[in-house]
Amino acid sequence: MHFETSVDIDAAPETVWNLLKxxxxxxxxxxxxxRVxxxxxxxxxxxxxxxHQPKLPAAVWTVTAYDESRTFxxxxxxxxxxxxxxxxxxxxxxxxxxxxxTLDQKGPLAPVFALLAGRLTRRYVVMEAEGLKAKAEQG
Incomplete structure (x- = not known):
């Protein structure tokens, strides 16, 4: 499964990065x-x-790429x-x-996970983008 969303934010990149990281x-x-x-x-x-996300098991995430002020x-x-x-x-x-x-899922059980939780996962990514936009634009 691959999912991608973009959002334009009326805030400086530094403001957005500080919230994102x-x-x-x-x-x-x-x-x-x-909870995170x-x-x-x-x-x-x-x-x-x-x-910790609603309706999903807790997961440990490891940062595999990091470019300060731009991406992780x-x-x-x-x-x-x-x-x-x-x-x-x-x-x-x-x-x-x-x-x-962007969110990518790979592996032998990825199609099963996409079938069971793909819609929820995609909804969560959109919610995260919209929440970041709202928070950054608050000031």
């Missing part, structure tokens, strides 16, 4: 997250976080499925931001 506060921005615990400080390449990618593994989530900020010419979120 503060993963423990994501539950303040979206109902798709109950950073297991390794500071949050950067190699850091892990345990993410993290990965979660469960039996038969590897899920990769990427978060990218693209500065716009007017000093604002476009955020692109």
């Amino acid at each position: 503060d993963v423990e506060r994501w539950p303040d921005m979206t109902a798709s997250m109950d 615990e950073v297991l390794d400080e500071p949050f950067t390449l190699g850091s892990r976080a345990r993410v 990618t993290w990965e979660s593994r469960s039996p038969g499925v590897t899920t990769t989530g990427a978060h990218e900020i693209v500065p716009t010419p007017d000093g604002k931001s476009t955020v692109r979120l």
Whole structure:
């Protein structure tokens, strides 16, 4: 399964990045997250976080790519499925931001997971993008 969404945000990339990298506060921005615990400080390449989401088992995500102020990618593994989530900020010419979120699931059980939870997963990614936009535009 591959899912991607983009959102234009009326805020500077620095503002958006500060919200995006503060993963423990994501539950303040979206109902798709109950709790996020950073297991390794500071949050950067190699850091892990345990993410609790409604209707899904808790998952540990490991940061596999990190470019300060621009993007981070993290990965979660469960039996038969590897899920990769990427978060990218693209500065716009007017000093604002476009955020692109992608989610990929691979592995022998990925088709089964997509059938059972694909709609929910896609909805959560959209909720996260909309929540980030709303929070960044608040000031």
